[in-house]
Amino acid sequence: xxxxxxxxxxxxxxxxxxxxxxxxxxxxxxxxxxxxxxxxxxxxxxxxxxxxxxxxxxxxxxxxxxxxxxxxxxxxxxxxxxxxxxxxxxxxxxxxxxxxxxxxxxxxxxxxxxxxxxxxxxxxxxxxxxxxxxxxxxxxxxxxxxxxxxxxxxxxxxxxxxxxxxxxxxxxxxxxxxxxxxxxxxxxxxxxxxxxxxxxxxxxxxxxxxxxxxxxxxxxxxxxxxxxxxxxxxxxxxxxxxxxxxxxxxxxxxxxxxxxxxxxxxxxxxxxxxxxxxxxxxxxxxxxxxxxxxxxxxxxxxxxxxxxxxxxxxxxxxxxxxxxxxxxxxxxxxxxxxxxxxxxxxxxxxxxxxxxxxx
Amino acid sequence: xxxxxxxxxxxxxxxxxxxxxxxxxxxxxxxxxxxxxxxxxxxxxxxxxxxxxxxxxxxxxxxxxxxxxxxxxxxxxxxxxxxxxxxxxxxxxxxxxxxxxxxxxxxxxxxxxxxxxxxxxxxxxxxxxxxxxxxxxxxxxxxxxxxxxxxxxxxxx
Numbered sequence: 001x002x003x004x005x006x007x008x009x010x011x012x013x014x015x016x017x018x019x020x021x022x023x024x025x026x027x028x029x030x031x032x033x034x035x036x037x038x039x040x041x042x043x044x045x046x047x048x049x050x051x052x053x054x055x056x057x058x059x060x061x062x063x064x065x066x067x068x069x070x071x072x073x074x075x076x077x078x079x080x081x082x083x084x085x086x087x088x089x090x091x092x093x094x095x096x097x098x099x100x101x102x103x104x105x106x107x108x109x110x111x112x113x114x115x116x117x118x119x120x121x122x123x124x125x126x127x128x129x130x131x132x133x134x135x136x137x138x139x140x141x142x143x144x145x146x147x148x149x150x151x152x153x154x155x156x157x158x159x160x161x162x163x164x165x166x167x168x169x170x171x172x173x174x175x176x177x178x179x180x181x182x183x184x185x186x187x188x189x190x191x192x193x194x195x196x197x198x199x200x201x202x203x204x205x206x207x208x209x210x211x212x213x214x215x216x217x218x219x220x221x222x223x224x225x226x227x228x229x230x231x232x233x234x235x236x237x238x239x240x241x242x243x244x245x246x247x248x249x250x251x252x253x254x255x256x257x258x259x260x261x262x263x264x265x266x267x268x269x270x271x272x273x274x275x276x277x278x279x280x281x282x283x284x285x286x287x288x289x290x291x292x293x294x295x296x297x298x299x300x301x302x303x304x305x306x307x308x309x310x311x312x313x314x315x316x317x318x319x320x321x322x323x324x325x326x327x328x329x330x331x332x333x334x335x336x337x338x339x340x341x342x343x344x345x346x347x348x349x350x351x352x353x354x355x356x357x358x359x
Numbered sequence: 360x361x362x363x364x365x366x367x368x369x370x371x372x373x374x375x376x377x378x379x380x381x382x383x384x385x386x387x388x389x390x391x392x393x394x395x396x397x398x399x400x401x402x403x404x405x406x407x408x409x410x411x412x413x414x415x416x417x418x419x420x421x422x423x424x425x426x427x428x429x430x431x432x433x434x435x436x437x438x439x440x441x442x443x444x445x446x447x448x449x450x451x452x453x454x455x456x457x458x459x460x461x462x463x464x465x466x467x468x469x470x471x472x473x474x475x476x477x478x479x480x481x482x483x484x485x486x487x488x489x490x491x492x493x494x495x496x497x498x499x500x501x502x503x504x505x506x507x508x509x510x511x512x513x514x515x516x
Contacts, residue, residue, distance in 0.1 A: 003456075003475040006460060006471070006472070006476040007475070007477075009453075010381070010476055011381065011457070013373060013377035014377075014387055017387060017390065017391045017394065018373055020391055020394075021370065021373045021376070021395075024399070028366070134400065134403075134404075241431070316492075
């Protein structure tokens with residue numbers, strides 16, 4: 001059995017997906033507006049899945065999801081020296097159940113059972129900025145970094161479910177107004193995106209989160225947001241992220257305080273001896289493995305890579321380091337390198353203390 | 360690249376697109392949604408494709424992002440049990456090799472599919488996944504090790 005056989009052992013494409021692809025391609029080619037003015041007509045969700053997801057979403061949010069809302073407002077609180085807690089406060093009126101569905105009132109859409117896809121088209125961009133990809137805008141001189149990045153977040157369906165977001169490394173925050181829409185602005189320390197704005201569109205059931213690059217000013221952000229044409233489309237959103245959803249997953253209640261023996265196997269004390277394998281790459285996928293024994297003699301903390309033998313710092317890692325030997329303050333690089341740095345550090349440290357010693 | 364050429368590329372690559380989507384998503388309805396969304400976005404973003412040589416790599420990258428978007432939303436909307444149930448039923452029809460690959464973690468499974476089933480180079484996979492070549496090499500090595508353990512005799516791949 002060879003991995004090279006994987007292609008022929010993979011399942012064949014089902015006929016219905018094949019014909020969907022072919023008809024979607026035909027429809028897109030026939031759509032004259034497609035590349036002429038950048039507008040795309042979506043011939044989507046012909047699949048049964050769309051209905052299935054919508055049903056599950058409706059069930060998941062519970063009965064209060066059908067209630068209309070009396071008001072929406074932001075609550076911004078300081079937490080510690082560098083934290084800001086942002087809460088989207090929603091007041092639900094249970095007596096106005098299904099109000100939006102019956103179109104008898106202009107009540108806010110927050111808390112209704114479905115939200116529509118938002119169209120967000122900027123009518124103004126700073127000079128030199130262009131659309132990078134879907135809802136992302138970047139300066140041509142700093143392509144792919146900074147600029148604006150828009151993320152719609154659905155407002156949680158009831159006040160019971162309202163969860164705050166904790167922004168970290170905050171240097172200042174304030175409430176803002178964008179064309180009558182309430183918002184929160186946060187200035188952060190470090191990263192390619194050091195500013196964030198949340199602007200509420202409760203009439204649509206959405207909050208727009210706008211990441212703003214450090215190459216872009218707050219004034220440019222305000223002008224961009226004020227000239228952002230936000231329109232509710234006919235299309236029902238079948239997959240979306242809620243405001244505060246990520247925080248829910250990261251609440252302390254979900255943290256682990258105990259670790260299994262398996263999870264602790266790479267944690268060692270001074271005096272422990274550990275077996276490692278030294279990998280020497282022969283080809284793209286083949287490596288020669290040499291076992292080495294390592295004894296922990298000392299533990300030290302470094303906040304730069306100057307302790308490492310440059311011979312063991314490969315080109316990829318080198319690009320991530322500044323002249324001072326520290327990792328560059330670039331969130332982009334850090335997040336991608338994180339996992340790779342661990343084996344590199346392991347490989348590099350022995351050279352300083354002798355071939356078979358680790359610190 | 361013209362719209363017509365992109366259309367031809369998509370039709371030629373439809374088996375590949377399905378295999379890539381299937382390597383990340385559990386069921387065919389999700390695969391269909393991801394592929395359909397990727398086609399729509401590919402046509403919309405076509406003016407941004409600067410080098411036709413990388414059209415397939417670019418297309419697979421769009422598809423991969425759509426798959427991840429579905430995986431994120433599915434995680435919130437459906438129970439794990441229902442996903443596992445669907446997966447187990449479908450798995451009965453597959454070969455040992457495909458089942459073993461399917462049991463790999465997401466990143467390893469995608470790397471193996473792109474390298475062995477789709478014939479992308481390590482460099483191309485690094486571009487698709489927006490990471491380094493050494494990261495992809497490590498994923499392929501890890502995947503081979505895990506597959507050896509899973510498959511009969513420990514030396515089957």
